[in-house]
Structures are given as C-alpha cells and as structure tokens.
Amino acid sequence: MPSHPLTLPSTLSIRHAAPIREQLLAALEKHDAVEVEFPDGCEADLSLIQLIEAARRHADTHGKRLSLKTAANGRVFDVLERGGFLSEMDPAFSQFWLHRKEIQ
Amino acid sequence: MNTMDPIQVFRTEAAELFEQIESGLLDLLHDLSNQDQIDAVFRGLHTLKGSGAMFGFEALAAFTHHCESAFDRVRKGEVQATSELIAAVLEAQDHMKALVEKPNGDHDDMSQKLLAKLHAAVGGKNGHAATSQPVAAAAAPAPLAPARAASTNWIIKFRLPDNAMANGTNPLGLLDELRELGECTITVDASTIPGLAEIDPTTLYLGWTITLETEQPHSAIEDVFIFVMDDMQLEITEIKAAASTEPAPKQAEPPPVAEPSAEKKQAATNTGPADAKSNKSAENVRVPAERLDELMDRVGELVIAQSRLSQLANISANIQLRSVSEDVERLSGELRDTMMVLRMVPVGSLFGRFRRLVHDLARETGKTIELETEGETTEVDKTVIERLADPLVHLVRNSCDHGLEPPDERRAAGKSPQGRIQLSARQQAGEVIITIKDDGRGINRDRVRAKAEASGLIQPNAVLSDQELLQLIFQPGFSTAQEVTNLSGRGVGMDVVKRTIDTLRGTINVVSHPGEGSEVSLSIPLTLAIIDGLLVRVGNGRYVIPLSAVEECLELSVEDDMRSRGRSFISLRDSLVPYLRLRELFRTGSKPDPFQKVVVISTGSERVGLVVDQIIGDHQTVIKAMSKLHHDVATFSGATILGDGDVALILDVGHLVLEGQKQEAHLRAAG
Numbered sequence: 001m002p003s004h005p006l007t008l009p010s011t012l013s014i015r016h017a018a019p020i021r022e023q024l025l026a027a028l029e030k031h032d033a034v035e036v037e038f039p040d041g042c043e044a045d046l047s048l049i050q051l052i053e054a055a056r057r058h059a060d061t062h063g064k065r066l067s068l069k070t071a072a073n074g075r076v077f078d079v080l081e082r083g084g085f086l087s088e089m090d091p092a093f094s095q096f097w098l099h100r101k102e103i104q
Numbered sequence: 105m106n107t108m109d110p111i112q113v114f115r116t117e118a119a120e121l122f123e124q125i126e127s128g129l130l131d132l133l134h135d136l137s138n139q140d141q142i143d144a145v146f147r148g149l150h151t152l153k154g155s156g157a158m159f160g161f162e163a164l165a166a167f168t169h170h171c172e173s174a175f176d177r178v179r180k181g182e183v184q185a186t187s188e189l190i191a192a193v194l195e196a197q198d199h200m201k202a203l204v205e206k207p208n209g210d211h212d213d214m215s216q217k218l219l220a221k222l223h224a225a226v227g228g229k230n231g232h233a234a235t236s237q238p239v240a241a242a243a244a245p246a247p248l249a250p251a252r253a254a255s256t257n258w259i260i261k262f263r264l265p266d267n268a269m270a271n272g273t274n275p276l277g278l279l280d281e282l283r284e285l286g287e288c289t290i291t292v293d294a295s296t297i298p299g300l301a302e303i304d305p306t307t308l309y310l311g312w313t314i315t316l317e318t319e320q321p322h323s324a325i326e327d328v329f330i331f332v333m334d335d336m337q338l339e340i341t342e343i344k345a346a347a348s349t350e351p352a353p354k355q356a357e358p359p360p361v362a363e364p365s366a367e368k369k370q371a372a373t374n375t376g377p378a379d380a381k382s383n384k385s386a387e388n389v390r391v392p393a394e395r396l397d398e399l400m401d402r403v404g405e406l407v408i409a410q411s412r413l414s415q416l417a418n419i420s421a422n423i424q425l426r427s428v429s430e431d432v433e434r435l436s437g438e439l440r441d442t443m444m445v446l447r448m449v450p451v452g453s454l455f456g457r458f459r460r461l462v463h464d465l466a467r468e469t470g471k472t473i474e475l476e477t478e479g480e481t482t483e484v485d486k487t488v489i490e491r492l493a494d495p496l497v498h499l500v501r502n503s504c505d506h507g508l509e510p511p512d513e514r515r516a517a518g519k520s521p522q523g524r525i526q527l528s529a530r531q532q533a534g535e536v537i538i539t540i541k542d543d544g545r546g547i548n549r550d551r552v553r554a555k556a557e558a559s560g561l562i563q564p565n566a567v568l569s570d571q572e573l574l575q576l577i578f579q580p581g582f583s584t585a586q587e588v589t590n591l592s593g594r595g596v597g598m599d600v601v602k603r604t605i606d607t608l609r610g611t612i613n614v615v616s617h618p619g620e621g622s623e624v625s626l627s628i629p630l631t632l633a634i635i636d637g638l639l640v641r642v643g644n645g646r647y648v649i650p651l652s653a654v655e656e657c658l659e660l661s662v663e664d665d666m667r668s669r670g671r672s673f674i675s676l677r678d679s680l681v682p683y684l685r686l687r688e689l690f691r692t693g694s695k696p697d698p699f700q701k702v703v704v705i706s707t708g709s710e711r712v713g714l715v716v717d718q719i720i721g722d723h724q725t726v727i728k729a730m731s732k733l734h735h736d737v738a739t740f741s742g743a744t745i746l747g748d749g750d751v752a753l754i755l756d757v758g759h760l761v762l763e764g765q766k767q768e769a770h771l772r773a774a775g
Binding site: 025045047057084 | 269270274275276279280289290291292294297298299300301302303305306308309310312314
C-alpha cells in the first residue's frame with residue numbers, strides 16, 4: 001500500500017504545533033497510510049514528539065498506518081534522547097522512531 | 105482581547121527580579137553574613153538567568169550566570185560576602201538591565217569589564233573562575249561545589265503544569281541541568297498523551313522519573329526546579345547513601361509532593377509561602393498601566409456625562425428621570441472611587457530605589473550615609489509617583505553631595521561621622537507631603553544671597569523673607585557648589601525639581617538650620633485625575649475650588665464688606681484671615697451679589713479667604729490640563745467640563761494662599 005508523503009515544515013516547535021496537528025489530522029483522514037518526513041536540519045521540541053505520538057495512537061485506533069520516512073536524526077533525535085524517550089523503549093516505539101535502530 | 109507580548113511579560117518579571125535582587129544586596133550590606141539574604145540574592149539571580157534563557161535573552165542569561173556563580177560560592181561558604189562583591193553585583197545588575205532592554209546591542213566590552221571586577225571581588229585567581237568562561241557562552245548551570253566524600257542516589261519524579269511549555273518553560277533544559285549534577289537515567293511517562301483529535305498541541309502531557317547519582321546535596325536538585333517549583337509536582341527521594349563520612353541529609357522519606365527545603369521555606373518568609381504565592385498570583389492580575397489610564401479617561405468621560413444628566417434631570421419634572429439620574433450619580437461616584445483606589449500605589453515603591461542611589465553616592469563621595477525611610481505605605485496616584493521620581497533623585501543627590509559634610513568635617517563639628525538622610529511621606533487632607541531631611545551643614549544663606557546677586561536674580565540688598573531667600577535655590581542656573589562634581593554643582597536640577605512640582609500642582613517648602621541640616625518638603629495633590637470640587641460663581645464665570653482645601657464657607661455681608669475695604673481681613677474665631685476678592689482678581693466688571701460668600705481655603709497652617717458671588721455646590725471634577733497658551737497662568741491649575749458643556753477653571757490653591765500671604769505682608773508692612 002503506497003503511503004501518502006507528508007513533509008512537515010522546518011520549524012517544528014510549539015509555536016507551530018497547532019497547524020502541524022491540522023496537517024496530520026487532514027492527512028490521516030484522507031489517506032490510509034501516511035509517511036511523515038522531517039526536513040533536514042529542522043528545529044524541534046517536545047511538542048512535536050507529543051504530536052507525532054498522538055498521531056501514531058490516532059492511526060492505530062483508526063486502522064491507519066503512520067510512519068517516518070527516515071529514522072529520527074538530528075534535532076528530532078536529540079529531543080528524544082534529552083527527553084528520556086530512548087531509555088526504556090518498547091519495540092513499537094523503537095520501530096517507529098528509530099526503524100529498529102539500536103542505541104549506541 | 106489582546107494577549108500580552110511574552111517579551112514584555114519577561115521584561116516586567118525581570119524588573120521585579122531586579123528590584124528583589126537589589127533590595128537583597130542592600131540589606132546584605134548591613135549584615136554580610138546574613139544567609140537568608142545571600143540565598144534570596146542567589147535565587148533572584150538564578151531565576152533571572154533561567155527566565156532569560158527561556159525567553160531567548162541569551163546574553164543576559166550568560167552574563168547573569170557569572171553573578172549567580174559568584175553568589176553560589178558565597179552561599180556555599182567558599183567566599184565571604186563583601187561590600188566590594190555587592191558593589192560589583194549592583195553594577196553588574198545595571199548592565200543586566202541594559203541586556204534586557206537591548207538584547208542585541210554591543211555589550212561585550214562592558215560585560216568583560218564588569219566580569220573582571222566581579223572576578224576580583226570573589227577572590228581573583230584563587231577564587232572560582234567566575235569570569236573564566238567566555239561571556240558568549242550559553243547559560244550553564246551553576247558550578248558545582250567541591251566534591252563531597254561520597255555520592256548519593258536519588259529518585260526524582262516530576263510533572264510540570266499543563267501550560268508549562270506554553271509559558272516558556274523548557275523541560276529539556278531542566279533535564280539537562282539534572283544531568284549536570286551527576287550520572288542520570290531519565291525515563292519519560294508519555295502514557296497520558298491523548299489521540300490526535302483530542303490533543304491540545306501546546307499542553308505538556310509528559311512526566312519524568314530520573315535516577316541520579318550525585319555528590320550534590322538535596323538543595324542542589326531543588327535548585328534545578330527553583331523557578332517552576334510553586335506549580336509543579338516534584339518528588340525527590342533518596343534511595344541509597346553510599347559510604348559517606350557525612351550524615352545523610354534528612355530527606356529519607358520526603359512527602360509525595362515537593363516539600364520546600366529549609367532554604368525554600370526561608371524564601372517563603374520573604375516572599376510568602378509557596379501556596380500563598382500561588383494563591384496570590386491567582387488573586388492578582390497584572391494590568392499594563394496604560395490600560396488603567398485608558399479606564400481612567402473613560403471614567404472621566406462618564407463623570408462628565410453624568411453631570412450633564414444630573415443637570416437635565418434637575419430642570420425636568422419627570423420623577424423617574426430624576427430617580428435614574430440619582431442612581432447614575434451614585435454609581436459613577438462609586439466607580440470613580442474604585443478607580444482612584446486602583447491607581448493608588450504605595451510611595452514605598454518609589455523610596456525603594458533611593459537605597460541604591462544613596463549607596464552609590466556614599467561610595468562616590470567617600471561619605472558614610474544612612475538612609476531612613478518612613479511612611480512607605482502612604483498611597484499616591486501612580487502618575488504622581490512616576491513624576492516624583494526625578495525631583496526626588498535631584499533632592500537626594502543634593503543632600504548627599506552638598507548637604508552632608510565629609511566624615512572629618514562632621515567629627516570636627518561634634519557630629520557622628522555618619523550622615524543621615526530621612527525620606528518620609530504622609531497624607532494631609534488631599535495632599536501627600538514628602539520630606540527629604542538631612543543632618544548636614546545646612547544652606548549657607550550668605551552664599552545663596554551672594555550668588556543670587558551676582559547672577560542678577562535679586563537686587564543688591566533686596567529685602568527677602570527667609571523662605572523667599574531659600575526658594576532662590578530653585579531658580580534656573582542657580583548653584584552654590586564650589587566645584588562641579590559628577591553628582592551636582594552644575595546648577596541643573598533644582599529648577600527642574602521646581603518645574604516638575606509646579607506641573608504636579610504642588611508646592612515646595614525649605615527649612616534649613618546652619619550646622620544642623622535642611623529639610624525640603626514637597627506637598628503634592630494625591631491625584632491628578634478626578635477630584636471633589638466646590639463649584640462657585642464669580643461674576644458670570646464658574647470656578648472649581650478643590651474641596652480638600654476648603655475649610656469653611658461664610659457669608660460676607662454688605663456691612664462687613666464695606667468695613668473691611670482697604671484691609672481685606674476677616675475675623676475668624678479670634679484670628680485674622682486675609683481674603684482675596686476674586687471679582688477684582690478676575691476683573692469681572694459686573695456688580696457684586698448683595699450677599700457674597702467667603703470660602704476659606706488652607707494649605708497646612710496657612711489660610712486665606714476667597715470672596716465669591718455664589719456657592720453652587722459640590723462637583724466631581726475631571727481635571728483637564730490647560731492649553732500650552734495658558735500654561736503660565738498661575739492662578740489656575742486646570743480646567744473641567746461642566747454638565748452643560750461649559751468650561752470651569754480650577755483654582756490653584758497653593759498659588760492663591762501665597763497671594764493671600766503676600767497681601768497680608770503688604771498690609772502689615774503698611775501699618
């Protein structure tokens with residue numbers, strides 16, 4: 001099943017959280033599978049992680065599929081690490097965010 | 105409704121922090137080992153740094169970090185608080201203000217210069233490298249205390265308020281600070297994140313559990329949360345005390361929700377307990393001053409409209425209209441009174457800043473100066489407070505520089521080497537009296553006279569009363585200072601004081617005793633917005649006399665009027681009170697009413713009667729400024745709009761009393 005690509009803006013902070021939520025909601029409403037892409041060098045904070053997690057839960061409960069085009073890296077990975085998300089990951093979380101990548 | 109600009113919110117918060125830090129530093133000067141004050145200053149600096157970093161004031165955060173580090177060392181007993189350190193931090197604080205006002209300005213040179221002073225004050229090369237980090241370095245946590253014998257393991261659980269991120273708190277920054285304390289394992293609880301349809305994107309749904317092994321004490325962990333602690337859930341539990349030579353801190357079984365440490369509790373005694381603080385913040389609303397001004401204008405317009413309604417109702421036979429008019433009058437009066445209370449601020453907010461000024465002046469002049477304040481709770485309209493600041497600065501500077509003698513001179517005169525300046529405020533009728541008193545050398549009248557004669561202000565050998573002579577110091581360009589200093593002596597300032605007090609419809613009184621000191625009293629109306637007035641008629645014009653100055657009203661019979669011609673005194677309970685015939689003063693040209701009235705007004709102990717044709721009654725007076733054309737008309741302090749749309753001029757009580765005194769002196773001199 002082909003995924004609908006959704007490229008998010010380069011600033012993924014709390015100031016832009018509301019429109020990002022709308023983008024995600026609209027994409028998941030229209031498409032069965034959505035693939036999210038974070039632009040290279042994008043800015044991110046905890047509100048983005050919360051939003052993507054919320055979207056992941058939304059997709060699960062509505063029988064849709066949400067994925068990331070590439071494993072979290074750069075600023076997004078930094079937020080996950082500093083925020084303590086990588087300490088006790090469940091497999092689904094690890095699969096989604098890191099594409100099963102092991103933490104060194 | 106407009107939301108406030110977050111940057112402006114920070115600036116307001118920073119201003120309060122600066123006040124708190126400055127007050128703590130100045131208190132500390134009196135007792136350099138006062139741990140409570142040391143803690144208070146540290147907390148203020150820490151909060152300023154943290155808030156600054158959150159709102160993007162990186163330069164401020166980086167610079168403040170160094171001051172915070174210096175005080176952290178004092179707090180931990182590594183260095184002593186000294187007057188040099190306090191002076192350095194006070195100076196640094198002025199720089200922080202500049203960093204808040206102009207965050208993108210070129211401040212590096214000044215930063216380096218001040219940090220060098222700070223470095224020297226905390227022990228130079230032997231001390232902690234307070235200036236060893238580049239100024240541009242981002243705000244980092246305070247340097248750690250020397251390692252203790254062993255580490256302790258802690259479990260820290262915390263959850264910030266829902267709106268934490270929206271308010272600018274960065275949870276990642278807090279986690280980073282915890283990492284700085286020691287070995288950390290951080291896990292996040294994301295279980296409460298709702299689905300995408302339900303999520304509020306600005307709400308924080310996360311909580312954290314951290315296991316931390318650190319040599320730092322419990323208080324160091326609390327310090328991480330110091331400026332968010334009031335509203336958050338925080339649990340810090342010691343899980344293991346490794347082989348330590350020191351007893352473990354008494355934190356073995358902390359309660360589930362953050363219990364303030366002794367240190368935090370102490371802060372609570374200064375600023376109110378944490379709960380009380382939360383409650384207080386819920387009960388108080390911060391309102392920009394311009395909104396209050398706007399509301400005041402609206403109330404002013406309402407009072408004028410109500411006045412018009414009352415006038416229409418009074419000539420109407422409609423009982424219902426009269427009833428409604430009375431209700432509106434009552435309500436607008438109550439609204440006005442409430443509004444006036446909202447605008448009143450304690451004069452202590454003004455006095456607070458003079459502690460710093462006197463401290464700096466003492467250092468600059470090499471004098472020892474003690475500042476005493478009294479009546480800080482006296483309330484005055486906020487506009488008056490704002491406009492009083494500059495005149496008071498001039499007067500206090502003058503007292504420090506010219507008034508107080510150097511310590512040697514004081515000793516030689518048999519005085520204490522420490523000079524004293526007293527700032528006091530009290531209410532009297534509708535005025536606030538602010539007094540600046542020093543115990544210095546007093547004003548040298550011979551020098552004042554010589555200077556005034558030399559500058560052509562008075563004729564040689566002119567006969568002047570003592571008050572008239574002393575008032576010469578408020579003339580433009582007047583100065584008796586032998587040498588020009590940084591502080592004063594340029595003849596600029598005292599005339600500005602006079603001008604400002606005049607615009608506030610106030611008066612200045614000077615008392616000075618050679619060798620004992622001087623006292624300058626400023627009498628200022630409590631408000632500049634709306635006053636209760638007594639509406640009177642003189643000829644065909646109507647005038648308002650501020651009700652607070654009115655003592656009584658008498659009838660001036662034709663016989664009394666005839667009898668007193670040429671003397672203009674009335675006998676009032678065995679004392680003679682001079683009076684002014686306003687008809688003559690205003691040259692109305694019309695015939696006087698057969699039964700004229702005398703309105704007796706006073707300022708302090710001075711009284712004068714004003715003869716008017718008719719007393720119309722009390723009147724809520726919305727004060728409007730006179731046009732620039734009429735700015736120099738001293739008899740009137742403003743104007744107001746009456747209910748019928750006519751304009752009535754407001755009489756300047758201070759000026760009229762002065763005129764009355766002059767008339768009295770003239771008549772007495774004439775025998």
